[in-house]
Amino acid sequence: MHEDSNYLIPWNPDEHEIHTTEILVLGSGIAGLFAAINLSDRFNVTVLTKKNIMAGNTEHAQGGIAVALNQDDSPEFHFGDTIKAGAGLCNLEAVRILAEKGPECVEQLIKLGAQFDKLENSLDFTREAAHSKSRVLHAKGDATGGEIERTLVAKVRDSNISVCENYFVIDLLKNKQNRVCGVLVYNENKLKLEIWLAKAVILATGGLGQLYKYTTNPPVTTGDGLAAAYRAGAELMDMEFIQFHPTALLLPGAPSFLISEAARGEGAKLLNAKGERFMHNIPGQELAPRDIVAREIWAQMKEGTVYLDVSCLGQDKVQKRFPGIYKTCLEYGIDISKSPVPVGPATHFLMGGVKVNIDGETNLVGLYACGECACNGVHGANRLASNSLLDGLVFASIVAEKIKENPGSLPKKSDLKFSSNLDFSNEKNNSVDIKSIKEELRQIMWDKAGIIRDRSGLLQAKTELTNYIQRFSPGLNTAELELGNMLTLGLLIVKSALAREESRGGHYRSDFPLTDRKWQKHSVIKKGDTRVRYVSI
Ligand code: SIN
Numbered sequence: 069m070h071e072d073s074n075y076l077i078p079w080n081p082d083e084h085e086i087h088t089t090e091i092l093v094l095g096s097g098i099a100g101l102f103a104a105i106n107l108s109d110r111f112n113v114t115v116l117t118k119k120n121i122m123a124g125n126t127e128h129a130q131g132g133i134a135v136a137l138n139q140d141d142s143p144e145f146h147f148g149d150t151i152k153a154g155a156g157l158c159n160l161e162a163v164r165i166l167a168e169k170g171p172e173c174v175e176q177l178i179k180l181g182a183q184f185d186k187l188e189n190s191l192d193f194t195r196e197a198a199h200s201k202s203r204v205l206h207a208k209g210d211a212t213g214g215e216i217e218r219t220l221v222a223k224v225r226d227s228n229i230s231v232c233e234n235y236f237v238i239d240l241l242k243n244k245q246n247r248v249c250g251v252l253v254y255n256e257n258k259l260k261l262e263i264w265l266a267k268a269v270i271l272a273t274g275g276l277g278q279l280y281k282y283t284t285n286p287p288v289t290t291g292d293g294l295a296a297a298y299r300a301g302a303e304l305m306d307m308e309f310i311q312f313h314p315t316a317l318l319l320p321g322a323p324s325f326l327i328s329e330a331a332r333g334e335g336a337k338l339l340n341a342k343g344e345r346f347m348h349n350i351p352g353q354e355l356a357p358r359d360i361v362a363r364e365i366w367a368q369m370k371e372g373t374v375y376l377d378v379s380c381l382g383q384d385k386v387q388k389r390f391p392g393i394y395k396t397c398l399e400y401g402i403d404i405s406k407s408p409v410p411v412g413p414a415t416h417f418l419m420g421g422v423k424v425n426i427d428g429e430t431n432l433v434g435l436y437a438c439g440e441c442a443c444n445g446v447h448g449a450n451r452l453a454s455n456s457l458l459d460g461l462v463f464a465s466i467v468a469e470k471i472k473e474n475p476g477s478l479p480k481k482s483d484l485k486f487s488s489n490l491d492f493s494n495e496k497n498n499s500v501d502i503k504s505i506k507e508e509l510r511q512i513m514w515d516k517a518g519i520i521r522d523r524s525g526l527l528q529a530k531t532e533l534t535n536y537i538q539r540f541s542p543g544l545n546t547a548e549l550e551l552g553n554m555l556t557l558g559l560l561i562v563k564s565a566l567a568r569e570e571s572r573g574g575h576y577r578s579d580f581p582l583t584d585r586k587w588q589k590h591s592v593i594k595k596g597d598t599r600v601r602y603v604s605i
Pocket of ligand 1: 327
């Protein structure tokens with residue numbers, strides 16, 4: 069594979085079936101489906117999704133959706149908390165839009181049928197880390213994402229939106245004027261490549277948690293949309309800012325299952341190996357910003373296992389408020405209503421992504437992005453808890469409005485620009501074990517580009533990932549395509565983390581532990597750049 073190739077695999081426009089739709093939405097989480105729904109009154113919309121429609125991060129979201137709808141709350145308070153969590157790197161305009169447009173988007177979601185938990189007929193708002201108010205809506209206790217996803221999927225199924233499941237988007241295609249006009253897709257149902265053309269393409273493919281050994285994200289989160297956008301020439305912003313959730317289940321043989329921050333919001337306490345609290349002297353205590361809690365846990369883990377004691381909430385509350393967490397932990401032999409659960413940090417969210425303006429436009433005409441794969445700076449260096457579902461709703465609806473203003477025209481096959489496949493002329497056959505490279509990549513990222521980074525580890529990671537990229541070229545199957553994308557993105561994260569010589573939010577450098585005003589700027593990286601660039605906030 070070449071670090072800067074235009075395509076992930078060789079292809080030829082004359083050999084593949086061509087399909088046309090007016091608007092292509094890539095991804096079926098909250099952002100993709102909400103954009104599709106908001107466009108479906110005007111356009112013929114097709115959603116392409118890598119696996120089952122429900123397989124992404126949205127379905128797994130537990131804690132909730134933050135929105136200033138509570139009586140003692142206001143968009144100004146929500147704005148202020150978001151900015152504070154973002155550690156000096158938030159785009160103020162994006163945050164203002166998030167906080168102000170959030171309530172109407174959540175009301176639209178409720179009209180579509182989403183049922184959030186209530187207390188005596190009023191919405192029940194909970195508190196999470198770094199929120200000054202109780203403003204987090206939840207559903208079925210800790211199954212908020214599932215409720216939202218089911219609501220959106222039901223609406224999509226009841227509309228004229230087409231959904232293609234098991235469609236792996238490999239690359240973005242452009243026309244001769246350099247406008248993004250479609251995608252090259254691997255149709256896993258038929259085991260063949262297809263070309264899909266559209267007036268506009270919306271990237272809503274989610275995050276990349278699977279690049280790390282420990283992650284709360286499901287298996288599909290290998291960053292394929294981000295990598296495809298990069299190959300097409302999109303700018304990626306703030307890729308060094310990864311959020312590590314402080315509390316994932318940490319048991320040998322168990323997945324890094326999320327133990328929602330809402331548990332700490334309700335009063336659960338963190339205990340060290342001696343059974344003592346260790347957050348009580350830190351501002352915010354258990355509800356300090358996520359990066360701080362994650363690093364404190366990380367430090368305590370050197371002395372032994374760290375636990376979250378949820379049992380102090382009482383059996384009844386634990387079972388009613390956190391039924392999903394209770395049930396999953398029980399499957400692994402831990403009754404959280406009776407005993408503390410072992411936890412550790414795990415990769416959770418990408419604050420960076422494809423650089424977009426306030427309207428969700430990328431630097432490539434015809435390509436829009438929203439949700440976790442997009443970066444307009446709304447989360448700054450560290451996302452406020454439960455702001456990601458709201459981000460997906462608000463900016464997806466804005467992308468839909470923008471496309472309605474100027475949708476572009478339907479491309480034809482003859483419009484396709486086909487850059488040569490010269491990148492592949494020297495490819496050698498793989499004699500590599502895909503599974504073990506994937507594991508090694510995940511270990512490298514965890515050890516050297518994880519919660520605590522430094523120059524020497526990042527330089528080693530850079531060399532190791534570059535070697536893998538040179539040795540490996542993907543074949544036409546999901547595991548290999550994913551690995552190609554993961555290697556590309558791993559290197560981009562490492563380069564961005566190496567360049568930022570300070571600590572801020574989710575990016576912590578032990579060799580530059582202080583936040584430095586001169587770094588109060590966004591990193592930008594684009595294919596062909598020899599170094600990371602910076603733009604002011
Ligand atoms: C959680 O439930 O702790 C996760 C919510 C979020 O990622 O904001």
